[in-house]
Amino acid sequence: MDKSKRGFVWRFDPQLGQVLNKIINQAINNRNNVLIDNIDYSNYLSGNIQLAGKPINTFYSYKFKGLSPVDGSPIFYGLENESSVAYQQRYLNMDRQDVYLEIMSESGRREPFIQGGLSNYFGYRNFGLSFNLSYSLGNKIRLMKIASGYATTSAYPQQNLRKEFVDRWRRPGDEAYTNIPGLQVSNNVINAWWQNYPASSLQLGGSAYEMYDNSDVRLVSGDYLKLQSASFRYTFSEAVIRKLKLSSASVSLTGTNLFTLSNKMLKGQDPTQSGSTPNINLSVRPTYSASINVSF
Structure with missing residues (x-):
């Protein structure tokens, strides 16, 4: 079928992951020993302490x-x-x-309570647009x-x-x-x-x-919504392809790591960073590419 005659197409693919955990008892044997010996304040600050009734990685x-x-x-x-x-x-x-x-x-x-992604594809005639979103909800992080x-x-x-x-x-x-x-x-x-x-x-x-x-x-808050990638593609019509004596031809423009929506107090800090050091690691920078694909 000639794509130039195709109507509107939308494909939607959601992904969802959820982490549920709770420590029922901090004892690991009959002597009621906790999971970590010699507990100090750093265990509470880092979330390495296990407390009954609290999720793992709860920090203070x-x-x-x-x-x-x-x-x-x-x-x-x-x-x-x-x-x-x-x-x-x-x-x-x-x-x-x-x-x-x-x-x-x-x-x-x-650790986030919910993580997932949203993959979308929109197509109309010879044009196609796809983009992937990722999200994370439910965790807290420290500022640098x-x-x-x-x-x-x-x-x-x-x-x-x-x-x-x-x-x-x-x-x-x-x-x-x-x-x-x-x-x-x-x-x-x-x-x-x-x-x-x-x-x-x-x-x-x-x-x-x-x-x-x-x-x-x-x-x-460590919540974020990230546009991981987006791609715009144009496929040449069959009439043009026959005229150029090709089997197929298309051009596309792609971008990755385009933007992240997160807490405004982060001020450039990547929401996936814990804030445990004074150093800022630059978040993954956006990249762009253009391509021409032909086959004979």
């Missing part, structure tokens, strides 16, 4: 309260300096895992580190820093308008109270700047 974040009006350093609920004595006495008498659940909040799951991770645990003015620091805390009162911490002006950083003995035995966290990068203020 420190609860950001604001910035200090004195020096712009981050403050967290359950770790405020003015209540450090009371917190220390209370936490030393609690189970360590209960303390982590006190100072952190559940952030969500690292901005306050730590540059071979140090704090942010100093002599470092190469992320552009977010343009909007940082600079003077008392700025804490009402920004959540970007101020820079350290001295190399003699005083340890936070939870880094000094005896509170340090609880292993509540690192520096305030490390905890800021792992707090809920640096948390966004």
Whole structure:
């Protein structure tokens, strides 16, 4: 049949994958041992902790309260300096895992709840248009580190820093308008109270700047919709093919990784990146190609 006489054609092929899991019991033997020995705060931050009733890869974040009006350093609920004595006495008498659940909040799951794709083809006469969409829903990711991770645990003015620091805390009162911490002006950083003995035995966290990068203020949705590829094709009519003494001929224009719709706070960060490092890996860049196909 001559394609130039063909009517409208639409082919639609959806794909859907869903991940459902929940830990029924964290015990792995009769002694009620958990799946990971020597649990510390990093297990909660990374989602490596298995808790009964929670999906695998559920992770936690420190609860950001604001910035200090004195020096712009981050403050967290359950770790405020003015209540450090009371917190220390209370936490030393609690189970360590209960303390982590006190100072952190559940952030969500690292793996998507639903993933899939949508393949479409539209054809009319000699023209054809196809495109493939992929989507991911239900997970959370951290924004790239901005306050730590540059071979140090704090942010100093002599470092190469992320552009977010343009909007940082600079003077008392700025804490009402920004959540970007101020820079350290001295190399003699005083340890936070939870880094000094005896509170340090609880292993509540690192520096305030490390905890800021792992707090809920640096948390966004990992949902995205991506146009993975699109192709436009024109097939020459049989009359033209006979005139050129060919069996078939067509031209096409193809693009891949054309765009991604995701949370606006990502600002160029690929939604498939976890945010566990200060480095931005460029997302897969768009590519375009044109082709001419002939057969004799």
